[in-house]
Amino acid sequence: MRGSPARSTGSSSSSSRASWPRMDGAAAPSPIPYREKPTDYWPPYMCHCQQKAARWISWSDDNPGRRYYKCLRARVGGCRLWDWAEESTTTPFVRSLLIDLRDMVWKFRREKEEMVAAVVDAREKLEETRAEKEAELQAARLAMQAKDHEVVVLGERVNELNRQRAILLYALAVCIGLLMFCMLKTNVL
Numbered sequence: 001m002r003g004s005p006a007r008s009t010g011s012s013s014s015s016s017r018a019s020w021p022r023m024d025g026a027a028a029p030s031p032i033p034y035r036e037k038p039t040d041y042w043p044p045y046m047c048h049c050q051q052k053a054a055r056w057i058s059w060s061d062d063n064p065g066r067r068y069y070k071c072l073r074a075r076v077g078g079c080r081l082w083d084w085a086e087e088s089t090t091t092p093f094v095r096s097l098l099i100d101l102r103d104m105v106w107k108f109r110r111e112k113e114e115m116v117a118a119v120v121d122a123r124e125k126l127e128e129t130r131a132e133k134e135a136e137l138q139a140a141r142l143a144m145q146a147k148d149h150e151v152v153v154l155g156e157r158v159n160e161l162n163r164q165r166a167i168l169l170y171a172l173a174v175c176i177g178l179l180m181f182c183m184l185k186t187n188v189l
């Protein structure tokens with residue numbers, strides 16, 4: 001039974017992927033991590049590289065839950081070995097049940113990823129808003145400091161004017177005094 005069937009497989013690989021967009025099985029992740037590692041089986045099934053092949057689980061629509069062999073290094077230059085590990089024993093009912101469960105798991109994962117992305121997005125927006133408000137606050141603080149400085153300068157100016165007015169008043173009083181003194185002196189003479 002060698003060779004790839006037209007609809008091939010998902011696998012039980014636990015390697016992480018960025019997203020779970022594909023539902024046709026070929027590159028989609030396994031809905032469940034299987035308890036055995038892909039090489040934890042006996043007797044060994046050798047691939048064309050003379051190495052123990054990996055045994056994965058198909059999650060395709062046609063063969064959900066059916067195991068198959070594939071070169072362990074297929075993605076990094078290994079051979080093209082692909083073979084079912086067992087005859088299909090699944091009934092149509094169990095097959096549709098497995099597919100429904102698989103789809104449900106994928107759906108939940110997708111929803112979870114969307115929710116996580118939404119939370120991350122909301123956090124970023126919140127941080128942006130916070131930074132904007134912080135900048136506005138800082139600008140308001142600087143404006144306030146500038147106003148305070150203006151008030152101090154105006155206060156100094158007022159003090160200076162008051163001082164000048166006092167000098168003028170004093171000079172005026174002295175002039176009036178002198179004038180009255182002169183008038184009195186003239187009257188006496």
Ligand SMILES: [Zn+2]
Pocket residue numbers: 047048049050051071072073078079080081
């Ligand atoms: Zn190989």
